[in-house]
Amino acid sequence: MEKTEWYLEYEIQYNRPGLLGDISSLMGMLSINIITINGVENSRRGMLLLSKEDEQITRLKSILQTMDTIVIKKLRKPKLRDKLAVRHGRYIHRDGDDRKTIRFVRDDLGLLVDFMAELYKKEGHKLIGIRGMPRVGKTESVVAASVCANKRWLFVSSTLLKQTVRNQLIEGEYSKDNIYIIDGVVSKRRSNEKHWQLIREIMQLPAIKVVEHPDIFIQATEYELEDFDYIIELRSNENEEITYEPIEQQQFNQEDGFSTFDF
Structure with a gap:
């Protein structure tokens, strides 16, 4: 099955050491690949992801919503402005x-x-x-x-x-x-x-x-x-x-x- 591109943007509530590592490890366990990652706005971070199944993204969203260190702002098929934000670090x-x-x-x-x-x-x-x-x-x-x-x-x-x-x-x-x-x-x-x-x-x-x-x-x-x-x-x-x-x-x-x- 062909992989689908997704855009994830979350706002950091508490930037503790190892936060990004924990999120990356979670995506690895769900077989979701990270294409690009960058800060996009103040305390926000954006990611371009690749996933084989939409169910993997649904599971990712459910787990991330239980974390009190971040708040999900966007999780969608990427728009042009999303890709540019990750590429340049600003919208x-x-x-x-x-x-x-x-x-x-x-x-x-x-x-x-x-x-x-x-x-x-x-x-x-x-x-x-x-x-x-x-x-x-x-x-x-x-x-x-x-x-x-x-x-x-x-x-x-x-x-x-x-x-x-x-x-x-x-x-x-x-x-x-x-x-x-x-x-x-x-x-x-x-x-x-x-x-x-x-x-x-x-x-x-x-x-x-x-x-x-x-x-x-x-x-x-x-x-x-x-x-x-x-x-x-x-x-x-x-x-x-x-x-x-x-x-x-x-x-x-x-x-x-x-x-x-x-x-």
């Missing part, structure tokens, strides 16, 4: 009101890249928006995640090297395996009808699209924030406010460094 933070919005600070770039790479690996259409002030690491994170996911990235509009707008893709660039990167500010301010037609074509592809500054992007298109599968917010620190006036002013006060590609 990604979702917005309390809008569950599709996920917040990161610059110190979390490794976690952000890993999270986006996992999204990129999934097949099919996915629309991802990313908010953040200039030079916080948005574009670099999007590209780094593409490398981690072994995907090819294409800039449809960008300011990474110079202000660039694509009006057409060449043969081979239309692929469900590509990551299409769109800068909402550049597209709104510097584009033409050919560029928007290209974006409409790209949106029809069963591929990943990443839109920087999605709030500006929707002002010039028929798309709405509800059409996005994820909204990622990246800040220099937790208290930074994301505003668009300085972004637009910085990117478009300079007329040089702009080019349009039309193959």
Whole structure:
């Protein structure tokens, strides 16, 4: 029988010597394998487990619930955020009101890249928006995640090297395996009808699209924030406010460094 992956998270009530050893020994007796273990939040510890039968997990839960040194917080089939928490030692933070919005600070770039790479690996259409002030690491994170996911990235509009707008893709660039990167500010301010037609074509592809500054992007298109599968917010620190006036002013006060590609 094929083994099933599980996620266990418990909070330590009394961290006595040998506690982890006792839990590991219990799992060994139940023929449950520990894949990964890490602290995930203050006094919480997370584990990825492998088990042949669900009954073994049920027995494990029953025994752990009798222990006064820990409290079980989660015991379930692992979600993406569970795997990332064990891998990085901390959880990604979702917005309390809008569950599709996920917040990161610059110190979390490794976690952000890993999270986006996992999204990129999934097949099919996915629309991802990313908010953040200039030079916080948005574009670099999007590209780094593409490398981690072994995907090819294409800039449809960008300011990474110079202000660039694509009006057409060449043969081979239309692929469900590509990551299409769109800068909402550049597209709104510097584009033409050919560029928007290209974006409409790209949106029809069963591929990943990443839109920087999605709030500006929707002002010039028929798309709405509800059409996005994820909204990622990246800040220099937790208290930074994301505003668009300085972004637009910085990117478009300079007329040089702009080019349009039309193959």
